Amino acid sequence: MTDTEPPTSRSAATEAGETAQRIIDNVEQVIVGHHDEIEHLLITMLARGHVLLEDVPGVGKTMLSRAVAASVDGTFKRVQFTPDLLPSDVTGVNVYNQQSQSFEFREGPIFANVVLGDEINRAPPKTQSALLEAMEEQQVTVDGETRALPTPFTVIATQNTVEQDRTYDLPMAELDRFMTKLHLGYPGIDEEVAMLDRVVGDHPIEDLSPVATLADLRAAREATAAITVEEPVQRYVTQLANYTREHAQLGASPRASLALLRAGQGRALLEGREYVTPDDVQQEVTVVFPHRIQTGSTNQTPTQLVLSALDTIPVP
The missing domain is CATH 3.40.50.300 (P-loop containing nucleotide triphosphate hydrolases)
Structure with a gap:
């Protein structure tokens, strides 16, 4: 330079x-x-x-x-x-x-x-x-x-x-x-x-001071929303959600798919990347999908069903 x-x-x-x-x-x-x-x-x-x-x-x-x-x-x-x-x-x-x-x-x-x-x-x-x-x-x-x-x-x-x-x-x-x-x-x-x-002694929460302003958090949210999500990753998320719908009484909703994509953006930002990878999706899906799923009479728990989806759906 x-x-x-x-x-x-x-x-x-x-x-x-x-x-x-x-x-x-x-x-x-x-x-x-x-x-x-x-x-x-x-x-x-x-x-x-x-x-x-x-x-x-x-x-x-x-x-x-x-x-x-x-x-x-x-x-x-x-x-x-x-x-x-x-x-x-x-x-x-x-x-x-x-x-x-x-x-x-x-x-x-x-x-x-x-x-x-x-x-x-x-x-x-x-x-x-x-x-x-x-x-x-x-x-x-x-x-x-x-x-x-x-x-x-x-x-x-x-x-x-x-x-x-x-x-x-x-x-x-x-x-x-x-x-x-x-x-x-x-x-x-x-x-x-x-x-x-x-x-x-004294609880450390009493001495905890802010390390970010509201402006910092707003900027971080905007940066997260700008993280790139390519079509293969979007399709991967949709396939995971569809698997839960086919194998449960109540599967992950479209709102859940959107939540997973946004969580993937947050994970990518935390990892220092400006694009979402399938690995980001895999790290977040187990905390985004299970509470939205009802497995009904099957022996699987919602978390087990999500793990089964991860094992079954090909990674792009």
Whole structure:
């Protein structure tokens, strides 16, 4: 390069990848032993999706959500779902102001960049459904008036797998709106020792500072959406989805195919590439497809069916 040539600019994908890595490193100051799950969660945020964390109590679902939210300099609100929670407790409500003699809208906790829905399966279906419009269209409608939600907007919901007699199953229409469903599981012995060492005094979440601005996250999302997805990869995703439809009572929907493509874009960006490969799809399909599948009377679990699809469908 001569002295008169301008320096080569860094690509938006490169900068977005660095933003994502900063967030991952920051979260791992709090969360020990769940690197893959942290990556999946961040990829979902980059791909404009929402996350469902399901596991037994006490394995760090809420702490992971808080750590991700604390790593981005945006608004964060938490909703503790309970059996008596009303839809208006989530979306907001119109309140009459006697001074102005008019109704004023008071925003609910859904109006935030990151919303943690803690133990979402404890609320009745009517309250759970309050999230449907917000998650799909990034808006809420109250008393006939539609209001836009902040950008970016991500719902991270948790649900435990015990006390089923005190919970409500999420309807399939709502499950389908979660891009990914993650399971944390118990840590290994060394990982649990490291976790105990970190929290024996002050909890590290209290000292966690943002490492990315909202502008950084918006730019990263735009860069993710610009990642190239060639036709053979698109066809591969469609074939995987079609396999589940042919071998299950309820297979992966077209929304699931789109979610997988977007998750593949997020994985490619995290890997430093500007195009999606079949490997990106394979790494994300096991957290994107299974919760949308009902196998019915077959002996296979949804995850086993997805793995069978991976073994059967030729890789382009």
